Amino acid sequence: MNEGILGKPTISDLAKAAGVSVTTVSHAFSGRRHVDPETRKRIQTLADQIGYHPSSMARALRSGRTGTIALASSMPFAVAAGPSRLGFLMEIAASAAMSALTRDLALCLIPPHPSAQSYGSAGFDGVILVEPMRDDPLVAHFEQRKTPIVSIGTVPGRPDIPAVDIRSRETAQLLLTHLAEQGCRQIAALIGSTSRTSQIESEAAYDEFVASHQWLSPMIRLNEDEGEEIAYRETLRLLHANPAIDGIFAAIDAFASGAVRAARELGRTVPGQLRIVTRYDGLRAKLSQPPLTAVDLYLPTIAEEAVHLLLDRIDGNSRMVTAELPKLIVRQSSEATG
Amino acid sequence: MNEGILGKPTISDLAKAAGVSVTTVSHAFSGRRHVDPETRKRIQTLADQIGYHPSSMARALRSGRTGTIALASSMPFAVAAGPSRLGFLMEIAASAAMSALTRDLALCLIPPHPSAQSYGSAGFDGVILVEPMRDDPLVAHFEQRKTPIVSIGTVPGRPDIPAVDIRSRETAQLLLTHLAEQGCRQIAALIGSTSRTSQIESEAAYDEFVASHQWLSPMIRLNEDEGEEIAYRETLRLLHANPAIDGIFAAIDAFASGAVRAARELGRTVPGQLRIVTRYDGLRAKLSQPPLTAVDLYLPTIAEEAVHLLLDRIDGNSRMVTAELPKLIVRQSSEATG
DNA sequence: GCTTCTATGCAAATCGTTTTGCCTAATGGG
DNA sequence: CCCATTAGGCAAAACGATTTGCATAGAAGC
Numbered sequence: 102m103n104e105g106i107l108g109k110p111t112i113s114d115l116a117k118a119a120g121v122s123v124t125t126v127s128h129a130f131s132g133r134r135h136v137d138p139e140t141r142k143r144i145q146t147l148a149d150q151i152g153y154h155p156s157s158m159a160r161a162l163r164s165g166r167t168g169t170i171a172l173a174s175s176m177p178f179a180v181a182a183g184p185s186r187l188g189f190l191m192e193i194a195a196s197a198a199m200s201a202l203t204r205d206l207a208l209c210l211i212p213p214h215p216s217a218q219s220y221g222s223a224g225f226d227g228v229i230l231v232e233p234m235r236d237d238p239l240v241a242h243f244e245q246r247k248t249p250i251v252s253i254g255t256v257p258g259r260p261d262i263p264a265v266d267i268r269s270r271e272t273a274q275l276l277l278t279h280l281a282e283q284g285c286r287q288i289a290a291l292i293g294s295t296s297r298t299s300q301i302e303s304e305a306a307y308d309e310f311v312a313s314h315q316w317l318s319p320m321i322r323l324n325e326d327e328g329e330e331i332a333y334r335e336t337l338r339l340l341h342a343n344p345a346i347d348g349i350f351a352a353i354d355a356f357a358s359g360a361v362r363a364a365r366e367l368g369r370t371v372p373g374q375l376r377i378v379t380r381y382d383g384l385r386a387k388l389s390q391p392p393l394t395a396v397d398l399y400l401p402t403i404a405e406e407a408v409h410l411l412l413d414r415i416d417g418n419s420r421m422v423t424a425e426l427p428k429l430i431v432r433q434s435s436e437a438t439g
Numbered sequence: 440m441n442e443g444i445l446g447k448p449t450i451s452d453l454a455k456a457a458g459v460s461v462t463t464v465s466h467a468f469s470g471r472r473h474v475d476p477e478t479r480k481r482i483q484t485l486a487d488q489i490g491y492h493p494s495s496m497a498r499a500l501r502s503g504r505t506g507t508i509a510l511a512s513s514m515p516f517a518v519a520a521g522p523s524r525l526g527f528l529m530e531i532a533a534s535a536a537m538s539a540l541t542r543d544l545a546l547c548l549i550p551p552h553p554s555a556q557s558y559g560s561a562g563f564d565g566v567i568l569v570e571p572m573r574d575d576p577l578v579a580h581f582e583q584r585k586t587p588i589v590s591i592g593t594v595p596g597r598p599d600i601p602a603v604d605i606r607s608r609e610t611a612q613l614l615l616t617h618l619a620e621q622g623c624r625q626i627a628a629l630i631g632s633t634s635r636t637s638q639i640e641s642e643a644a645y646d647e648f649v650a651s652h653q654w655l656s657p658m659i660r661l662n663e664d665e666g667e668e669i670a671y672r673e674t675l676r677l678l679h680a681n682p683a684i685d686g687i688f689a690a691i692d693a694f695a696s697g698a699v700r701a702a703r704e705l706g707r708t709v710p711g712q713l714r715i716v717t718r719y720d721g722l723r724a725k726l727s728q729p730p731l732t733a734v735d736l737y738l739p740t741i742a743e744e745a746v747h748l749l750l751d752r753i754d755g756n757s758r759m760v761t762a763e764l765p766k767l768i769v770r771q772s773s774e775a776t777g
Numbered sequence: 778g779c780t781t782c783t784a785t786g787c788a789a790a791t792c793g794t795t796t797t798g799c800c801t802a803a804t805g806g807g
Numbered sequence: 808c809c810c811a812t813t814a815g816g817c818a819a820a821a822c823g824a825t826t827t828g829c830a831t832a833g834a835a836g837c
Contacts, residue, residue, distance in 0.1 A: 122817045157562035158499040159793030191529035198548045207547045210536045224495035388726040497823035
């Protein structure tokens, strides 16, 4: 109709300009059928000239694919949006965005609360859930909408949902064994109270570990939302009640920060009198004083695998993936020589 | 056609079930025209029952709105994806996602390189650029596609593009003045070499400041991609060449980290012999030893304003916004008493 | 009784692609 | 020389909503 003056040019504008049918233009771009190379070139040139870009919405409607996947976490986005736990999620987000892009997908960040009955008006081809909890409302939400789901970290109680197993059990074992090797004989654990697989498995690994060593097991479950603060308070109490503790396994990096603060306040040297390790090797671990021993989970790889998994899922095949075994990164906080 | 068995129910399935026309169903939901309250209720109930959710793609096609906005930064996503500068961008992303959601929009993260000729196949109603550079390719990219743009931090050389002015000049003045008040007489500056407004204005403010004090002006422009590492090396060199330096203004937090490391290596006490301040109050500043004086830019507010601005822009009205004046956060790294 | 509203609802056009089925001309094998 | 095949292209039917222009019916005004 209106050529170019207003509005973006459509495929039929381009077809008209090139003197061919819209069908031919479509085929020229998609390559689903053969079109004369010369015609194709003419179309391409003309397309650039008039600034034609196919409408993603029309394409989406027709093909049933939006070309957009979502990344969601029920970790309290807002609460954690202070620069606390954000790191983990955002590092995944960044990597996932990259992976998605290379596959010509866009990555949408969606906050945890499915309160807004629809997430924007946007439709997603699929969604990646980060460390969902047992009975996570997000799972229900997307299942009801028949949106394909994959998860980073298995979904507790839902072995049917494809997931990248991030080896939380092995991660915990790695850290606990390391502490023992460094000479710790009385290791406490600070573990999140949510029912995420990482916390569940951390706890299981810890229980198993202390059982096999016939130790006491001062384990505390902490509300993740309260982060560093609660870990600080509880560590103070813990060390006070149980001065023999010489190692702390913090399942969340914010907890480790709190523990370090508490140790300092009580005049315990780290790692001299108290060794502290944590799972996620984020900024916190690296910048802490002393720097914290942690594990490299290979997050970019995990994110990449999740995207891959989701794509497969969208195409109808479900499968599970087990991530590479995490690698211990030993730093000052747990070194044997103080 | 196929009722319920496979595929998601469409509006016409619902209409059929309710014994009305699709028009009526549409109106019942949108409220664009009056429909009998009883009919509406019946439709609603039935909708829940058969699990009807309007197709976002169809809606998008018809209405021209995808309900999705994008957040893009030409800061090297991948390079910075190590947990370095990610903080700034991601803190904005998190806040923007929240703001977007409350307006029923989804927020897409898109990596910097417009190399993939299309960003996924996704269409955005608009895009928020974070601290774009002069002649940023992203600007060209979206302008060509007639996608509304707003920017966080003005776009150098493009006063016509709506932006949230993040007051980089005032931020720099605040920090420099503070250093002077703490007794510094020879302040060096570490500034990013990209042409982002924040760096440009930091430099201008610094030049002005040293000129008015008739001081020397050891300013170094550093490649932001090299982050902490290059700042470390250059600070070493700087302090060696110019031992009288007693203050460092780092325009990027990673630079500050590098400077701290360099100072420690040279045995300069911070803040005793050398005071260090930086702009962005992220994890780095907070967890650094000693903690760094920085400014609170009120990022969540800025993100919120950017989303608001973009919405206005999409509706056709352009305007500029000036963010609240940042607030100095004094920490140990610049205290007068070492 | 006749016009004029108002309330309610429907049919059909539209958004911009992709995809299917069909058509024509040219090519090649026999 | 005829038939089968292929290359190149077109028209039209989806995709699933929104929106516009009628239609019908009862109510109200005169």
